[in-house]
Amino acid sequence: MMAAETKKIWMDGRLVDSANATVHVLNHTLHYGVGVFEGIRCYATTNGPAIFRLPEHVRRLVNSARLYRMPLPYSEGQIAQAIVETQAANNIVPSYIRPILYRGEPALGVKNSKGRVSLAIAAIPAKKYLGDSSESGVRAKISPYRKPHSDAIPSFAKADGNYLNSYLAGLDAADDGYEEAILLDQHGYVAEGTGENIFLVRNGTVYTPGLESDILLGITRESVIQIAKDLGYPVVEKLLSVNELLTADEAFFSGTYAEVAPIREISHFKLGDGRPGPVTREIMDVFYRVIRGEEPKYAAWLHPVLPTARPAAARSPRRAA
Numbered sequence: 001m002m003a004a005e006t007k008k009i010w011m012d013g014r015l016v017d018s019a020n021a022t023v024h025v026l027n028h029t030l031h032y033g034v035g036v037f038e039g040i041r042c043y044a045t046t047n048g049p050a051i052f053r054l055p056e057h058v059r060r061l062v063n064s065a066r067l068y069r070m071p072l073p074y075s076e077g078q079i080a081q082a083i084v085e086t087q088a089a090n091n092i093v094p095s096y097i098r099p100i101l102y103r104g105e106p107a108l109g110v111k112n113s114k115g116r117v118s119l120a121i122a123a124i125p126a127k128k129y130l131g132d133s134s135e136s137g138v139r140a141k142i143s144p145y146r147k148p149h150s151d152a153i154p155s156f157a158k159a160d161g162n163y164l165n166s167y168l169a170g171l172d173a174a175d176d177g178y179e180e181a182i183l184l185d186q187h188g189y190v191a192e193g194t195g196e197n198i199f200l201v202r203n204g205t206v207y208t209p210g211l212e213s214d215i216l217l218g219i220t221r222e223s224v225i226q227i228a229k230d231l232g233y234p235v236v237e238k239l240l241s242v243n244e245l246l247t248a249d250e251a252f253f254s255g256t257y258a259e260v261a262p263i264r265e266i267s268h269f270k271l272g273d274g275r276p277g278p279v280t281r282e283i284m285d286v287f288y289r290v291i292r293g294e295e296p297k298y299a300a301w302l303h304p305v306l307p308t309a310r311p312a313a314a315r316s317p318r319r320a321a
């Protein structure tokens with residue numbers, strides 16, 4: 001993230017200039033990776049700026065913190081209000097919003113359960129994660145790096161340290177000329193992308209790995225499952241082998257950053273005719289209408305942001321005892 005891309009960053013109840021949004025270099029999160037965060041989008045909709053699935057993102061953030069024994073300094077309502085306040089203060093649309101819970105005080109030593117937990121929230125201009133190819137189809141490589149088992153690193157939590165694995169897989173795929181990596185779980189079943197969930201389509205049924213494949217339970221994934229079911233497609237969550245993936249009729253990624261992005265090639269195997277398939281296009285079409293506010297049925301997924309919104313509660317955090 002470039003500091004210059006945003007004006008104000010919310011730090012523990014204050015909106016500070018981006019250049020002053022700093023922490024001590026000996027903080028616990030920097031050294032041991034114990035932080036939890038979210039990636040959220042705010043879209044320009046027909047009814048003005050709106051944040052996509054805000055309560056679900058806040059709930060996941062809170063659950064991630066719980067799994068990492070980080071006592072929460074704020075209620076879910078306060079976090080949601082602070083996110084809205086940050087979005088309104090920067091007025092960047094469309095934006096990518098990044099709340100992060102971290103231990104910012106100087107403290108070396110891994111077993112830190114007492115360190116103060118802080119919340120920072122930034123909103124930066126949203127970009128297309130996978131570039132122009134995210135609509136025409138991306139090329140992905142099956143990664144030699146596998147997902148860690150949840151017995152070691154819980155995939156349910158969106159934690160800083162998880163992204164060591166995504167980083168290695170992503171750079172390896174890029175070095176080989178691919179746009180994205182597909183990681184397998186410890187048993188060799190398909191898990192997910194570096195920052196996306198994965199779906200495949202066979203004979204009109206939509207498949208996606210379940211939690212047993214050590215995936216993050218994506219909020220876009222859940223939205224896509226709902227859209228696919230509403231369109232009348234059977235959706236099956238199950239262990240998926242590489243063979244099932246390589247011979248799928250269609251495949252696509254889902255994620256806050258990637259949105260819904262068709263996959264046209266996997267490790268030199270062309271999927272279908274190498275273009276986004278009909279089921280993928282139908283789901284994408286509904287998804288992109290939803291985020292523009294054009295699908296009244298899913299209006300509850302969009303949380304409107306008024307430019308004047310300045311909720312007072314967010315500036316008086318409830319500190320954990």
Ligand SMILES: Cc1ncc(COP(=O)(O)O)c(C=O)c1O
Binds near residue numbers: 039194195221257
């Ligand atoms: C590893 C991983 N899987 C899946 C996802 C997709 O989750 P969501 O749709 O909630 O953004 C993300 C992004 O947050 C991710 O980092």
